[in-house]
Amino acid sequence: MSEITLHDLEKQYGETTAVEDVSVEIRDGELLCLLGPSGSGKSTTLRMIAGLETPTSGTISIEADDVTDQPAYERNTSTVFQDWALFPHKSVLENVAFGLKMRGMSKDDRQKRARSMLERVQMGGYGDDDPTNLSGGQKQRVALARSLAVNPDVLLLDEPLSNLDKRLREDMQIELREIHEDLEETFVHVTHDQDEAFTLADRIGIMNEGELVQVGDPDEVYENPKNRFIEAFLGDTNFVDAVVTRTSSDAVHVDTELGTELVLPTDGEPDVDEGTGLTLSLRPEILSIDGETGRPEAAGKQPVATDGSAHNAVTGTVENVIYRGSTVRYSVSINGSSMFAERTDASTGAHASGDDIRLEWDGEDVLAFRDDGTRVTL
């Protein structure tokens, strides 16, 4: 149970910078997910908190104590490794008791605590087993028990679920969430899987190319991403190239590759100039297919932007239909560009390849990014 502060953390390996300028306050008792693609520096950041890597510069403090120069074995942090790293020559119980043994606890006490930790992760009957004979899920539980047994200031999880199959991974996510709520300890969980991050996290920190791009509540980073990378990384979206043609006090007018002019309403004076190239993001969930209005005669030619409603629509041709169980995904060709839209009622008969399809959305829901990836305030 502790608050952890990373300040301007940087890690270089020779010429390459693995982690750059990472500053974040990890709150007491929260579950923070560091989410990012592989090579984004999230594991390196975690390993620096654990003391397994020494930062090139910057500081790490746990509960106001500067631990930057403390080796791993002096820090009261505990890591669950990606491949679990169980000691193969020790029994399951000895594995779980190991950290307590290093802390000088007597054999009886540590075995008693190790047993109760194994009970906690539903591995009670496996104390005498050889860990190499356990399944992936069981190893994961033992590794968790081993790390929790020492009652760490913070539990660090380095993609511990990535070696499990999908079903088991989802079960373990829920279980991990429950354990976290139960123990009220600080957890830092590293993952490249956005679903996992959204399932587990109190807050999500998105990392890219060594930098911590944005930290926030899951809904905040999803709905209000700081830049184009996050928008692209979190779920599927349609990126549409556009150029600003005109700005007014409450709207930005853009010409798009879809062959239509669209209107993006703004809260105040827009912070883009005419002629600026933009990328618009149209998430599938903001697109409605063939809205209640039915098929307008001149669809796809003109924006349906009546003042105040900011209603946009385009018409295209269905290129293919992908049935994905709970959803049906349509690839739609519009003026030579491709977009996709989804409907949740899985009746595939609704549209077939070659059909005309009309996509509509509220201009308020569109996000816009500049060419350098930064978000345009609308």
Place this chain on the structure above:
Amino acid sequence: MTTTNTRDPSSFDRIRDAVVGQSNSRRALVLMAPLIAFELLVFVIPFFILLRISVASGSADLPYESGTWSLDAYSSVIENILSFDLFWSILVYSFVLGGAVTIVTVGIALFYAYAIWRSSGLVKSLLLFSVILPLLTTLVIRTYAFTPLLSPTGTVNDVLLSLNLVSEPIQFVPGIVGAGIGQLYIVLPYAVLAIYSVMATIDWDIVEAARDLGASRPRSVVEVVVPQVMPGVIVATVISFAWSVGSYAAPGLLSENLTFAIYIETLLLTDQRYPVAAAFSVIMLVLMLISTGVLFAILNRFGGDFDLA
């Protein structure tokens, strides 16, 4: 469609298992045949000849009297050992030399293997190459090379004298220290390779996990690396011990003491007492088997969780 699948699967499986199982064991036998023939030819048969000679009686003008049966050789060797005579002192010297060399060798080999394991790139290649390098020169040359290094007028004594660490030269060679160092140099590459080959398979993550859970650097090695590397340590120990107890070249070139192997040669070639030489060999073989068994039993205990506290 289903009609093609109507035969009883269990009986079919049983037949197939029987056929395949049989052909498997026959194939294994064929594959092993050269090895079995080789072992018979160079080990089993000569060993029985050795046993046979050890129970023949000696002769005045022949190495031994063929066709005779006698336990004289054994009784003379055992009597000699029990009265702490020449055979006893040779036996003790051989085991002391072998034991000391083994302990030092395995200790150095553990460190050396760890250094190779933890290094990377050019350093790793250099360390590995330096292990192999001595094996490229002949054993006699690289053993004899210790004479100019370790003799009273040699390099090491020159350095020690010039640094005023000793007042007069130490006689490493000829002597047990020189013989030990020479023997160590012979067996070290094999010990390093035996340990390194096992260590290379250890996942570094488990060492990190141990440190993460509060084990200091030395403690994490003792708790996690050593138990895992035990199979390699056992192999290295047995190689070093068996080779060093029976050492011939190093003590022969670097000391004036008799080891068992050197004395066997004397018995065979100079004294021509074949039955005694054979009996002494058999007794040494039995002692080696016993001590190797004890070594295995001791070292195997270190394969699990052990309490240092």
